[in-house]
Amino acid sequence: MMYLGVTFAPEEMVAVTEEFAVADAKALEIFGSTGFAETAAYRVSEYLSGFPFMILFQGFGAFAFFLFGLAAVRSGIIARASAPIWKPARRFALPVGLLLSSAGGWLLVDSHGMTDPRMLLGLVLVTIGSPFSTFGYLGVIAKWAEGTPGPVTVFFARGGTSSLTAYLMQGLIFSLLFTAYGFGYFASLTAAQTIGVAFLTALFSVAFVSLWRVKFQRGPMEAILRNWTYLGARQFRTGDDDGAGRAQSDRYSVQTLEEAKAAYDFNNLQEFLDLYYQGMNVLRTEQDFHDMTFAYLKRAKEDNVVHVEMFFDPQAHTERGVAFGTVADGIISALKRGEEELGITSELIMSFLRHLSEEDGFALLEESAPWHDHFVGVGLDSSEVGHPPSKFQKLFARCRELGFKLCLHAGEEGPPEYVREALLDIGADRIDHGNRAMEDAALIAVLRDTQTPLTNCPLSNLSLCVLDDLRKSPVKRQLEEGLLVCVNSDDPAYFGGYIGQNYEAITEALDLSADQIVQLARNSFTGSFLSDADKSRHLSEIDRVRDS
Numbered sequence: 001m002m003y004l005g006v007t008f009a010p011e012e013m014v015a016v017t018e019e020f021a022v023a024d025a026k027a028l029e030i031f032g033s034t035g036f037a038e039t040a041a042y043r044v045s046e047y048l049s050g051f052p053f054m055i056l057f058q059g060f061g062a063f064a065f066f067l068f069g070l071a072a073v074r075s076g077i078i079a080r081a082s083a084p085i086w087k088p089a090r091r092f093a094l095p096v097g098l099l100l101s102s103a104g105g106w107l108l109v110d111s112h113g114m115t116d117p118r119m120l121l122g123l124v125l126v127t128i129g130s131p132f133s134t135f136g137y138l139g140v141i142a143k144w145a146e147g148t149p150g151p152v153t154v155f156f157a158r159g160g161t162s163s164l165t166a167y168l169m170q171g172l173i174f175s176l177l178f179t180a181y182g183f184g185y186f187a188s189l190t191a192a193q194t195i196g197v198a199f200l201t202a203l204f205s206v207a208f209v210s211l212w213r214v215k216f217q218r219g220p221m222e223a224i225l226r227n228w229t230y231l232g233a234r235q236f237r238t239g240d241d242d243g244a245g246r247a248q249s250d251r252y253s254v255q256t257l258e259e260a261k262a263a264y265d266f267n268n269l270q271e272f273l274d275l276y277y278q279g280m281n282v283l284r285t286e287q288d289f290h291d292m293t294f295a296y297l298k299r300a301k302e303d304n305v306v307h308v309e310m311f312f313d314p315q316a317h318t319e320r321g322v323a324f325g326t327v328a329d330g331i332i333s334a335l336k337r338g339e340e341e342l343g344i345t346s347e348l349i350m351s352f353l354r355h356l357s358e359e360d361g362f363a364l365l366e367e368s369a370p371w372h373d374h375f376v377g378v379g380l381d382s383s384e385v386g387h388p389p390s391k392f393q394k395l396f397a398r399c400r401e402l403g404f405k406l407c408l409h410a411g412e413e414g415p416p417e418y419v420r421e422a423l424l425d426i427g428a429d430r431i432d433h434g435n436r437a438m439e440d441a442a443l444i445a446v447l448r449d450t451q452t453p454l455t456n457c458p459l460s461n462l463s464l465c466v467l468d469d470l471r472k473s474p475v476k477r478q479l480e481e482g483l484l485v486c487v488n489s490d491d492p493a494y495f496g497g498y499i500g501q502n503y504e505a506i507t508e509a510l511d512l513s514a515d516q517i518v519q520l521a522r523n524s525f526t527g528s529f530l531s532d533a534d535k536s537r538h539l540s541e542i543d544r545v546r547d548s
Contacts, residue, residue, distance in 0.1 A: 031179055031186040039179055061127060065134040077415075078142050078386070086139040094136025100129025105195065162209045162219025169205040280316060289330025290337075297338035297346075299492075303500035306538065308346045309528060310335070311379050311407075315353045315364055324364075328371045347529055349407055351379035352395065354387035361395040365402075376529045377405030377429070380422075384414040389421040389428075396426045405429045405529050411436040412466060416443055423452060430527060433457065435466060438474045444481055451484045453527025458506040459497040460490035470509035479516055486524035518546050 030042045072078040077085065104125030107118040176182040177197065189197065209219050283289055293310075300308060310331075317327045335346040350368060352361040368375075378399045380392060389396075389408050396406055406426060411419040412433035419437040422428040423446060434454040437443045447454065456475050461467045478485040487506060492498040497505065507517055525538045 028186070032184065033180050036179075036181050039175075039181070061130055065131065068131075068134060069138060072138050072142075078138065083142070086142045089135045089139025090143065093132045094139065097129045097131070097133030097136050100125050101133055104129060156206055156210055162213060162222050164225065165212075165219030165221040166202075166205040166209045168221055169208065170201050173201050173205070281320065283317065284322060284326075286326045286330040286333075289327055290334045293331045293334035294337055296492075297334065297342055297344055299498055301342045301344060303498055305499055306344060307525070307528060307530065307534075308335075308338075308344055309349060309376070310346060311349045311351045311381065313351050313353060313381065314368065315356060315360065318364075318367075324367050325371075328368070328374065332371075332374050345530075345534075347376035348374055349377045349379045349405075350375045351381045352392065353382040354380050354391065354409075355383045358392050358395050361392055362398070365395070365398065372402065372404075375404065377407055379407040379409070379432070381409045381432070384409060384412055384418065388414070388418050389426050393425060400427065407432055409433055412461075412464075416440040419443055423447070423450070428452065429529075430455065433461075433466075435461065435474055438477060444483070447484075448482050453523070454478065454483060454485040455488045455527070456485050456506075457488045457490035457495075458502050458509070459492075459495045462505075463495040470505060473506060473510060475506055475520075476510040476512060476516070479519060484523050484527050485520070486527055487520050488524075514546075518542065 027042075030039055034042075077083050104122040104127075107122030107125065110118070178184070178186040180186075212219060283292060296310075297308065312327065312331055314324050314327050318324055331348065335348065338344045338346060350364075352364065365378075378396070380389065380396075389410060396408075400406060406428045407430045408422040408426060408428045409432040410422040410428075411431070412435060414436070416436050416439050419431060419434055420440070420443055422431055423443070430453045431437070431447075432455045434447075435456070437447060437454075446452075456473070456478070458470055458473055458475065461473065462470055467473060475485055475487070487499070487502050489495070489497065489499045489502050503517065503520070506512065512520075521542050522539055525535050525542070528535065530538070
């Protein structure tokens with residue numbers, strides 16, 4: 001006897017059928033008449049025995065689909081709705097995947113247990129349909145990412161960010177509906193009724209979590225999991241009597257100077273961010289923020305810096321319980337002291353973390369209102385890939401209305417499309433990094449025509465593996481193309497060099513001429529947010545030094 005290419009002897013089929021029949025009867029007994037403890041024990045044993053089967057039919061496929069989605073995000077193609085790959089994804093792959101998966105799902109729920117060959121056929125159809133569906137869904141996501149999402153999309157997207165809570169809620173609802181200790185509907189619903197219940201349950205759980213997220217930053221399960229795993233979680237701190245503990249994690253727990261130096265050997269932007277967010281756990285009081293800021297200004301003074309336009313990330317601190325005012329007041333007082341004692345003028349730029357939601361950004365904008373007079377502009381930083389500037393289009397439009405300058409990190413690891421969005425859709429006054437804009441001739445022309453400043457950070461690019469060799473830096477080409485590029489230090493304490501060392505490194509790597517070095521210095525003031533009078537004064541000083 002042959003089924004789906006597998007041959008069984010008649011006696012083998014009888015044995016398998018009898019075994020499945022016993023299993024079906026056992027399941028009906030457990031779910032239909034026992035209490036919670038017996039049902040839970042049965043589910044655990046079934047899960048353990050069926051785990052190899054799940055890996056065979058779902059595990060490898062699910063992991064492959066995860067890698068597929070990750071590749072789409074990491075490459076930036078998910079943010080390009082016009083990419084040729086997405087049209088067949090939406091028009092062909094999605095309908096085929098949904099048809100196969102729906103047919104397979106129907107066979108699964110309409111079969112009479114494991115003795116019914118339709119169950120195996122249903123599993124096969126679902127397995128075949130899954131990659132088509134995944135490809136199609138990515139095409140739909142890319143299309144949705146093209147414009148500003150509507151209120152319904154934004155509402156349900158909140159639920160998607162707390163999928164663990166939604167998933168567990170579905171399990172609780174199904175347990176309540178189908179088990180004997182609940183309403184006991186197990187095996188009493190038709191296939192159509194079961195599919196309807198599953199759909200409504202999924203919709204309800206996501207809607208509930210979305211409503212929860214209107215009030216709270218995370219779903220309840222995500223909040224618990226974050227406390228267990230997030231860098232800087234309480235259980236990773238060793239508390240002193242005064243509570244001034246120090247954050248630790250397996251990756252960054254160091255005992256020697258060599259281990260500390262090794263922790264600064266980054267492979268990409270995310271590894272730096274992991275250390276960056278963990279390291280800031282030692283900043284807790286207003287004095288901490290004052291001391292850190294003034295220490296930077298003193299070091300910058302050694303490199304003859306006369307003006308600083310500094311970013312700060314308040315969300316990274318407020319998320320861990322530090323009040324916004326504690327952060328802002330400490331930094332602002334240090335900047336005032338820097339001007340009084342060191343002669344360094346400054347402007348402050350409040351940055352939004354792009355891995356958080358636009359709603360979180362609006363909340364920060366409202367919370368920071370009493371300090372708005374101290375900020376010249378707002379920025380966008382943190383994990384770039386998968387978080388395009390268009391995600392925050394409404395937020396930056398509001399910031400523009402409030403009179404803020406707009407600075408966006410774009411094109412560091414993200415694709416040229418991110419630079420285009422920042423420049424043309426958001427209307428950025430300055431692009432931070434922007435390396436990958438050099439891959440697009442049309443973007444280069446726009447940057448040249450608009451003279452939008454680009455803040456290149458050579459040692460940061462090298463440290464984060466944006467470049468594997470400083471000789472590949474776009475700075476010289478950007479100068480030759482007539483772009484308004486300048487040299488910056490990014491996060492100098494992490495990347496092995498302050499502004500002077502960045503100038504030295506890029507000059508040596510690209511063999512820059514004296515005129516090109518002067519042009520970089522001039523561009524730093526031309527691209528600043530200083531008044532025209534102050535810009536003119538500083539540019540005249542550069543010319544005086546050059547001619548002396």
